[in-house]
Amino acid sequence: MVSKRSRQTGSVVVMMALSMAVLVAAVGLVVDTGVTYMVRDKLNAATDAASLAAARAVSQGKDEATQRANAQAAAIRFFNANYPTNYMGSTARLNAPSVVFNNGMVTVSVSASATLPISFLGLLGVSPLTPAVASQAVRKDLDMAVVLDTSGSLYYQGSNVIASAKTFLNQFNADQDRVGLIHFSYGAVVDDPIRPVARGFDRTSMIKHINDFDFSGSTASPEGMYWARQQLNSVPTSNNNRSNLRVIVFFSDGAPNSFASYLTWKTPSDCTKAGVITTDDDSSGTPGGLYRTDVQASVLTDQRCNPNYAYGYDRYGRYYYDIDDKASALPDWYNGHNPESKPNDPNLREFAVVTDSPRKVTNAVTFTNVNRAARNLVEAMAKKSQDEGIYVFTLGLGSALKSGTGVDGEKGEDTLKCMANSTDAPARCFNAAKPVGLYCYAATTSDLTPCFSKLASAIMRISR
Template sequence: MAYGVKAKLSSALDAAAIAAAKASSGGEAQARQAADKFFAANFPDGYLGSHPALGEVRVATNRDTGTVSVTVDSSATVPTAFMRVLGMDNIEVAARAQVVRQDLDMAFVVDNTTSLRQGSLGDVTDDVIRSAKAFIDKFNQDTDRVALIKYAYGAEVPVEIKKSGRGFEKNRIRREIERFNFGTNSNPNFTNSCEGFWRAKAQLESISTNRSSIRAIVFFTDGAPNTFSSTFVFDGPWGDGRTRSGSLRSGDNLPDPDNANRESGLWDHTRINSSIGSFHNFSRYVRRLPPYYDPRRTGDSEFRLFYPGSRRATSSAVDYDNINRISRNLLEDMAAAARRSNIYVFTLGLGSRLRDPSGPDSENGEDLLLRMANDRNMLGNKKLAADFRADEVSGLYCHAADESELDACYDRLASAIMRLTM
């Protein structure tokens, strides 16, 4: 009986220690509360006649290494039967568990586009802001490093990742999330997902020394990409062969010359919603699309714009099909490059639009988010199984059908990230 109680005690204590480590960002009180809950769930009082007691829960933070060590003790009293004739009415068994939570660098990317305010779900901006703040609260401001990125026509980094030392300013990130300014139907923002992702990847790679053991990008959106950035050559009265860096957008639907869904640009790729002077809505004067993604004019050729594959973008024509396909190709390429650098990608999609066909190839936006994360659930999907990359790190995708499911999705992503750190 004592051996059985000892095994049960150790198992319950492991669960309690892991739960305490996950909750340690809220301090020792929250860690203790989580440990109590999981210990009680895994070792009910009276098991084999025993009476357990959870002892001290100790949380030790090392700001230099970015690790958090959680130690939990417990004991149980086991009643005896035959040993009472020797004067031993009870046997005391004890156990100890320790969990070390590793260091984490994370870039949190949030869609700030029109549809979040006036899309099929109605105005969900308050829910998006609230759930994003709750997600940030799950991480340790003393040991984790976190950057915040927002995107629409272009992308901005309201809070950069800390380059030296550890930790992040949780209250500052919360304030910046509260300042998110989503577009309206009269002043729409389009979805330059790849620019938001590129900035997230650049934030993590800006730490050249003392990188964390675990690096992750968490990417939130409610739609498929339809905008991309590079450096373009302009002809005509607004160009005369001069170059401009910025964003071109295709719109959400098939092109119609009489409405706003036709291709247009340029917009400032360093801002959420800013046109570039007289070059706004003069995309027809772009001489041709460049071969590479290079809005910062560094000569970088890591990400190509043209592909001969199933999502064909094979010419330099400035048209709806090319712009939309390039926007999707770039995002997937950037996610793959991040994974090859052992950066985990976690994606969260909101709303039914992600499950509706869109773009010139009638693709579901959700499929793109699954491939970005390299989610193992693709293996059970005949259409996506071949796209899973077993030689790259695997993250997680979660779909929230509406705003009521956002918290549950963020909890799933946070739990998956925490598991990586233990």
């Protein structure tokens, strides 16, 4: 006869066994779910990196077969670099990357899965988990203007700027992407105009021009920005010729301090030409000029546009002319590229010089007005570009951008952020309803190439 106590003891043992089984299953579920999520996140990061790298690598090669092979090789290389062997004990499997060409658009698809080791649930007869993910990057045809600062403050960093700019260009497709190249200091030079109809760009010509860059002059940022927008808008809209993705990439190491203008002169016959009027960054002195608008650093040869005496050499070795003795007024509107016969044509007004926003500027030819107008103009040009659907990406080099300069002691990088409409831009200029670009800060020249690469990746992400 079995006693009541024995029967109770047996029931407790059964209940404990069942409870332990449930507990083991619960622990197994928690552990396995956590590991699965971690593996899936790592797979996502690896396939995302692989698809973006493949989209960039499509630029390499003269035909689709070579471009596809380069893209697939890049996808495999970046996936392996971003998914460590035996991560969390898993075994990853990358499927063959797909690269599809279709009317100027390339779609890269990357998928992968991972098999997890025998787990707690495996002990209960449940099959091992196999998380799987997929990423896709769509690389659209691109119209892009690249604007590079070649002012004198970059003299000792010039070789690094040149090397990084060439690396950046190599990430784009010379057969499909339209690219224009501009450099500026006092004036701005369109080294390689964007092709208005045919696709592609002459990489060899651009590399040669970049190699020949000389670093001297001031920072007439509005001149570089003016030509960047003009180049993109020179591509006609007829027959859907413009690319859906239009981008300006703007590099500088300082705050704007110069711009082109037809000035009003005390003696009207003194000067009838447009020239670049310039200030330094130390909030003192008088405006200098005038410099040619179409070359990097050269005074106007018409001596009526420059007084006969020199103000001297500034700290960058630039030969300054003191012009406030003869010039009586700045124009109401930016007119630096108007025809000489129509310097103040009311039909050619886009960007106000005399304004209360965001910095107050009057007509007087003073350091304050010229310095403020230079910053106002480049921001206004970038804003107008964004109104037209153009993305602006900016890259700043050096600690000077972190310091307040000019008459208002503003940081140069705040202007670059405003130009980009980046999410970290000052509240006065950020507009989430307009194309949001990116500002990348390179503290030293060793950060230049990574920054250019970050911008290239961001441009790819826009089209995803």
